Amino acid sequence: PAPSVYLGTFQILHLLEDLKMALEMLEDPQEKEALRNQIPGATAVCIREWFEENLVNHHSSNNETYQERLARLEGDKESLILQVSVLTDQVEAQGEKIRDLEICLEGHQLKLNATEEMLQQELLSRTSLETQKLDLMAEVSDLKIKLVGMEKEQSEYEEKQNKAEGLLQELRHLKIKVEELENERNQYEWKLKATKVSRILGGLIQLLVVTIVPYETNVLCCKLIVLSWHSCLERIRRTQSGNFPADDLGLAEFRRGGLRATAGPRLSRSKETKGQKSDYNAPFAQWSTERVCNWLEDFGLGQYVIFARQWVTSGHTLLTATPQDMEKEMGIKHPLHRKKLVLAIKSINAKQDEKSAQLDHIWVTRWLDDIGLPQYKDQFHESRVDGRMLQYLTVNDLLFLKVTSQLHHLSIKCAIHVLHVNSFNPHCLRRRPVEENNISPSEVVQWSNHRVMEWLRSVDLAEYAPNLRGSGVHGGLIILEPCFNGDTLAMLLNIPPQKTLLRRHLTTNFNVLIGPEAQQEKREITESTAYTPLTTTAKVRPKKLGFSHFGNLRKKKFDESTDYICPMDTNPAATNGSQKSYSGYKGLSPFTDRELDQVGQTD
Structure with a gap:
């Protein structure tokens, strides 16, 4: 049919135009020659014959008559009309397709509107859920405040109960003492009566001697007085308090101006005062x-x-x-009061002059401020924890002091480690920054919590520095604890994980601060299979005892435990002076997971 013939001709013309444009784009003659050589021979012959026939027809068309040309044009006209009708049909078909697409578009638009409405509803529901979440968080905070208040009231009640028990025990002791004093008073009363009788009799005898009476009358009166005095003495001896020796009630010389029989307390007090002066050393x-x-x-x-x-x-x-x-x-x-006294007595018996004994419990409360754990000051002060007790502090002692956080256990352990290495020097921690060009790890290990916050301000992280208050982060924990790395510090500073550039900046400055040796150690720990990152929620609980340990419970009391939080180094490296190195602080290894399993279970 004519339309198909026309379409085939039209396609051939398009191909020829494309060939023309492609050949024009080939500017390099060598490329044209290479393309010509790649054309198959049969194809080249066919195209050449077609062009030659076209030239022959062109030449012959010039000789055709007008009738022939008119007939040819009529045929072309009919073919064009046919092409127009075909194109019209195609346009109508395309119009129907466009209408169908518009209908589909309207349907999709409706679906889109419905989806947007659902999205708005979801946003509204999410907003309401967020509001409910905030309300619940507010309720949780209120409950936490109430819980803290109840715990405080409970501690106050326990303290009052302990005081009441102490008062009851004191009352019992006072009652016993009163009974003893009553017995002594009765004895002193009988002795006083006997003393008065002897003094009166002696005075009567002297008065009778100096009185002017006949000699026989004096002798008779003296005999009567002596007999009456012996009868009184026998009655006194028959009483319960008559256990004093007879020589004490002999006839003493009575003279005015002498010491009375009740002068015993004065004499004994003067002797005791002299004794106190003599036994000062x-x-x-x-x-x-x-x-x-x-x-x-x-x-x-x-x-x-x-x-x-x-x-x-x-x-x-x-x-x-x-x-x-x-x-x-x-x-x-109180077990820690008892332990404090026991440690002091052991030191006196062993005649040891420990440097830690020079640090009292008031200094320990300031030390808790320095290491970033001021929230435990009340418990430590109430338990009278001093420097010697820090030296012998155990895991059970920390749990009794309500220190249950694993991170805080590690903080106290590393801080005691620093005290060990510095021979319990009360001024070993550095609280303020000084002009330091090259900061070494041996200096960082002595930084206090406030000094670490100053370092954060110096590296442009001042807005996160206040988050370290109460965290227990100090220089000893940063250097000595292998599991403490830049990610741990970022977590304690509450830097969001999505702020990768800020965390990278912190990690870079942290690695520069701790030095290559500590950095390598922390990297090895992090890459090990047993590595567990430090968190603020991990707790240390007392180790569960099996049946085999029940027999030792009575033998080993709470205050007799030797499971020290930081065992003493028998030969600690000297670190005073400018020649200190990081290796001087490696005598005591911090907690490992295996040690934590031995002392307790972590949540």
Whole structure:
């Protein structure tokens, strides 16, 4: 048919135009020659014959008649009309397709509107959920505040109960003391009566001697008085308090201006004062009761002085006392108070001059501020934790002090490590920045929590520095704990994970601060299979005892544990001076996962 012939001709013309444009784009003659050589021979012959026939027809068309040309044009006209009709049909078909597409577009537009409405509803529901979440968080914070208040009230009630128990025990001791004083008073009354009788009789005898009466009358009166005095003496001896020797009631010489029989307390007090002056340099075992009580008050255990006055006779009483004796006789029920006294007595018995003994419990509260754990100051102050107790602090002691966070255990461990290495120098921690060009790890390890915050301000992280308050982060933890890295510090600073550039900046400055040796150690720990990142939620709980440990519970009390949080280094490296190195702080290894499993379970 004619349309198909026309379409085929039209396609051939398009191909020829494309060939023309492609050949025009080939500017290089060599490329044209290479393309011509690649054309198959049969194709080239066919095209050449077609062009030659066209030339022949062109030449012959010039010789055709007008009738022939008219007929040819009529045929062309009919073919064009046919082409127009075909194109019209195609346009109508395309119009129908366009209408169908518009209908589909309207349907999709409706679906899009419905989807947008659903999205708006979802946003509204999400907003309401966020509001509910904020309300719930506010309720949770209120409940936490109430819980803290209830815990505080509970601690106050427990403290009042402990005070009441102490008062009851004190009342029992006072009752016993009153009974003893009553017995002594009765004895003194009988002795006083006997003394008065002897003094009166002696005075009567002297008066009778000096009175002017006949000699026989004097002798008779003297005999009567002596007989009456012996009868009184026999009655006194038959009483319960008549246990004094007979020589004490002999006829003493009565003279005015002499010392009375009741002058005993004055004489004994003067002798005791001389004794106190003489035993000022005496060993602890020979200390008097008053001096031991004064020592307890200076030691921070003044609340037990009342019971100590009743039980302690000399320093030897404390030196030979057991923890059970201290609890029973002095009422020391607080395990850390008992441990404090036991450690001091052991040091006195061993004649050891420990540097840690020079740090009292007031210094320890300031030390907690320096290492970034001020929230535990009340517990440590109430338990009278001093430098010697820090040296012998155990995991159970920390749990008793309500320190349950694994991160805080590591912080205290590393801080005690720094004290060990610096021989418990009270001024070893650096609180303020100084002009330091090259900061070494041995200097960073002595940084306090405030000094670390100053370093954060120096590296343009001042807005996150306040987040370190109460975190327990100090120089010792940064350098000595292998699991503490830049990611841990970013987590404690509350830097969001999506702020990758900020975290990278912190990690870079952190690695420069700790030095290559600590950085390599932390990298090895991080790449190990047993690595567990530090978190603020990990807790240390007491180790669960099996059946085989039940037999040792009575043998080993709470205050007799030797599971120290930071074991003593027998030969710590000297770090004072400018020649300190990071290796000097490697004598005591921080916690590992295996050690944590031994001392307790972490959540």
